[in-house]
Amino acid sequence: MEVSFSKEVEALRLGHGQTFHGEGILAITKALLQSGVAYVGGYQGAPVSHLLDVMVQAEPYMRELGVHVEACANEASAAAMLGASIHYPLRGAVTWKSIVGTNVAADALSNLSSPGVTGGALIVVGEDYGEGASVIQERTHAYALKSSMLMLDPRPELGNMVRMVEEGFRLSEASNMPAMLELRIRACHVRGSFECKDNVAPAVSTRHPMAQPAAFDYVRLAHPPVTFGHEKLKVQQRIPAARRYIAEHGLNEVFAGNRFDDVGLIVQGGLYNTLMRGLQQLDLADAFGASAIPILALNVTFPTVPEEISAFCAGKRAVLVLEEGQPEYIEQDILSTLHRLDIQTALHGKDLLQATGEYTVEAIGAGLASFVERYLPQASTAAARAWLGANAERRAAVAAALGQPLPARPPGFCIGCPERPVFAALKLAQREVGPVHVAADIGCHALATFEPFSSGHSILGYGMSLASSAGVSPMMQRRVLSIMGDGGFWHNGLLTGVQSALFNGDDSVLLIMKNGYTSATGTQDIISTPDDEAKERAPDKQQSLVDRNTTIESTLKGLGVQWMRTVHTYRVAEMKATLQEAFTTDFKGLKVIVAEGECQLERQRRIRPWIAGLLKAGKRVVRVKYGVDEDVCTGDHACIRLSGCPTLTLKDNPDPLKVDPVATVIDGCVGCGLCGENAHAATLCPSFYRGEVVQNPKWHERLAAALRAPMLRLLRPA
Ligand code: SF4
Numbered sequence: 001m002e003v004s005f006s007k008e009v010e011a012l013r014l015g016h017g018q019t020f021h022g023e024g025i026l027a028i029t030k031a032l033l034q035s036g037v038a039y040v041g042g043y044q045g046a047p048v049s050h051l052l053d054v055m056v057q058a059e060p061y062m063r064e065l066g067v068h069v070e071a072c073a074n075e076a077s078a079a080a081m082l083g084a085s086i087h088y089p090l091r092g093a094v095t096w097k098s099i100v101g102t103n104v105a106a107d108a109l110s111n112l113s114s115p116g117v118t119g120g121a122l123i124v125v126g127e128d129y130g131e132g133a134s135v136i137q138e139r140t141h142a143y144a145l146k147s148s149m150l151m152l153d154p155r156p157e158l159g160n161m162v163r164m165v166e167e168g169f170r171l172s173e174a175s176n177m178p179a180m181l182e183l184r185i186r187a188c189h190v191r192g193s194f195e196c197k198d199n200v201a202p203a204v205s206t207r208h209p210m211a212q213p214a215a216f217d218y219v220r221l222a223h224p225p226v227t228f229g230h231e232k233l234k235v236q237q238r239i240p241a242a243r244r245y246i247a248e249h250g251l252n253e254v255f256a257g258n259r260f261d262d263v264g265l266i267v268q269g270g271l272y273n274t275l276m277r278g279l280q281q282l283d284l285a286d287a288f289g290a291s292a293i294p295i296l297a298l299n300v301t302f303p304t305v306p307e308e309i310s311a312f313c314a315g316k317r318a319v320l321v322l323e324e325g326q327p328e329y330i331e332q333d334i335l336s337t338l339h340r341l342d343i344q345t346a347l348h349g350k351d352l353l354q355a356t357g358e359y360t361v362e363a364i365g366a367g368l369a370s371f372v373e374r375y376l377p378q379a380s381t382a383a384a385r386a387w388l389g390a391n392a393e394r395r396a397a398v399a400a401a402l403g404q405p406l407p408a409r410p411p412g413f414c415i416g417c418p419e420r421p422v423f424a425a426l427k428l429a430q431r432e433v434g435p436v437h438v439a440a441d442i443g444c445h446a447l448a449t450f451e452p453f454s455s456g457h458s459i460l461g462y463g464m465s466l467a468s469s470a471g472v473s474p475m476m477q478r479r480v481l482s483i484m485g486d487g488g489f490w491h492n493g494l495l496t497g498v499q500s501a502l503f504n505g506d507d508s509v510l511l512i513m514k515n516g517y518t519s520a521t522g523t524q525d526i527i528s529t530p531d532d533e534a535k536e537r538a539p540d541k542q543q544s545l546v547d548r549n550t551t552i553e554s555t556l557k558g559l560g561v562q563w564m565r566t567v568h569t570y571r572v573a574e575m576k577a578t579l580q581e582a583f584t585t586d587f588k589g590l591k592v593i594v595a596e597g598e599c600q601l602e603r604q605r606r607i608r609p610w611i612a613g614l615l616k617a618g619k620r621v622v623r624v625k626y627g628v629d630e631d632v633c634t635g636d637h638a639c640i641r642l643s644g645c646p647t648l649t650l651k652d653n654p655d656p657l658k659v660d661p662v663a664t665v666i667d668g669c670v671g672c673g674l675c676g677e678n679a680h681a682a683t684l685c686p687s688f689y690r691g692e693v694v695q696n697p698k699w700h701e702r703l704a705a706a707l708r709a710p711m712l713r714l715l716r717p718a
């Protein structure tokens with residue numbers, strides 16, 4: 001990966017007496033080192049990729065400390081890594097994006113939670129939920145409940161987040177339960193500062209390894225019959241021990257109210273900042289965080305501590321629980337606690353707040369207004385209601401003007417993305433062979449599910465496309481196409497898809513986007529990423545480098561794939577012909593097309609500093625740009641429907657006799673060549689031209705340009 005985290009790596013070295021400034025996710029990373037973590041692993045995914053990216057780049061410093069860092073193949077391998085903490089007093093942390101990552105890790109998590117841990121085990125999950133989320137809307141909390149894992153949800157303030165990491169390890173050790181620490185997108189990016197402590201080199205580490213393995217202990221295996229005993233341990237010892245630790249160390253926080261003591265709010269720690277903004281809308285909190293209503297902020301949401309709940313609720317007329325997502329696990333938990341203890345406080349939650357979706361300030365404000373109107377008639381909600389009403393009116397006005405609600409603005413492929421041409425070729429191939437069922441997957445190529453491609457019938461998980469076609473394929477007259485990225489291929493697709501398809505003799509087509517990185521998660525390296533040496537050796541740094549690593553092809557060959565083609569993605573006509581061949585060939589069995597083209601984002605990161613260096617040194621640099629001749633453009637926009645590149649767009653027709661806008665290529669075109677390839681493969685109108693922008697030209701080029709300019713002026717119509 002070409003992104004440098006050198007500043008972040010430096011921040012990890014801060015020690016006692018120094019102040020850390022930065023984002024929440026980096027504060028968490030630093031807190032792991034302050035806690036004496038011995039090993040760190042994970043699988044990248046928003047919003048927690050940064051943790052592992054920084055740890056990987058900090059490898060020399062980790063070696064100094066004796067900390068092992070592993071970029072795991074997937075979340076299951078990361079969860080299994082925590083097995084080190086079952087026998088040994090090693091603190092370990094892993095990270096991934098949830099809910100999807102937790103689903104992948106579920107088997108190992110169950111087998112870890114059953115015997116329990118000796119060393120503290122912490123899983124930092126990026127709860128990708130709500131506005132901007134890129135995965136299914138489910139809650140990680142369910143896993144904490146079913147496997148008896150601790151669930152921490154820290155209030156997003158850097159000092160508190162760091163404390164929760166440190167306490168999370170201790171709590172895990174006190175209860176023998178693995179801990180999950182849930183971070184919402186906003187918590188990862190919240191900025192602030194905290195006073196650092198020195199990092200702690202672990203006692204057992206890569207520098208000081210153990211001389212002997214642990215003695216055989218059957219109880220530490222997740223294997224019947226001891227699993228029956230584990231279940232009892234969870235309920236009778238571990239959860240009570242966790243509750244004791246949480247209460248004794250004050251992990252949850254009570255904030256006194258300065259006006260209304262007879263009502264209260266219980267909030268997941270991670271929602272605290274949004275709650276404060278909501279209270280401000282009702283004039284029930286000031287900008288410094290002083291609330292009119294008492295608040296119990298749960299930094300630990302499982303297990304809750306009945307004594308804390310009862311102490312907070314007893315004597316209050318009503319309490320509102322703010323819990324994001326469904327089902328309302330925490331609300332039900334509190335309800336049963338109050339019922340068992342015969343506390344008559346009225347409890348509200350999802351009856352006043354929206355049942356689904358992210359708890360934004362607006363969503364919380366609406367719920368708070370209903371609660372206040374019911375229990376605090378002396379506090380006016382007029383301003384908040386006016387604000388909520390104005391928001392609703394604004395949306396209605398936009399919908400009325402457009403004749404529909406404001407359209408969503410989905411993301412799209414980057415400019416010059418190597419995957420865009422594949423979907424242009426697929427569109428063209430389907431014109432010849434007819435529409436095919438497309439099993440899509442997770443990754444940048446999933447952006448083809450949006451217009452102008454609208455390609456993909458199902459997404460069943462990361463690397464699961466080929467496996468998901470196994471039931472459809474035999475039911476279709478035409479062959480089914482499964483698409484996965486190289487990231488998905490290594491994450492899961494090789495085994496669940498390819499191996500199964502070969503074993504069962506499936507007659508289908510698999511297209512693997514070989515762009516060289518797990519691009520959608522931030523272009524992290526994988527086993528088939530071209531190594532730095534290859535990059536250095538490349539004679540022309542502008543060329544794609546992914547063809548220098550053939551690990552995918554050799555793996556497929558070794559597994560027994562007999563029909564395989566490697567095609568450069570920008571060669572649209574060749575890709576179209578290869579797809580047609582795969583759909584129609586007499587060969588029965590798995591057909592694999594490796595679509596090769598380096599991730600443009602990563603390529604640009606690589607070549608920009610190189611080009612800047614050439615320009616600084618006064619060397620000649622040629623940049624290719626595409627353009628549209630506005631006099632030739634017919635205005636049918638077939639090129640746009642086939643490309644979707646953001647720099648191929650529209651402008652007013654300069655011809656006053658024509659009303660349709662013409663296509664145009666705006667600044668930003670990286671000259672990937674797709675426009676030319678599409679025009680050729682789809683026999684579009686001849687309006688596209690290819691230009692070369694020469695910087696630091698040679699003397700004869702300057703002379704030619706000087707001679708050409710007056711001639712061109714003469715030829716131009718007056
Ligand atoms: S990150 Fe790379 S692969 Fe993903 S859309 Fe951008 S250019 Fe394409």
Ligand code: SF4
Nearest residue numbers: 645669670672673675
């Ligand atoms: S050549 Fe066409 S598709 Fe490629 S970056 Fe330029 S405008 Fe976009």
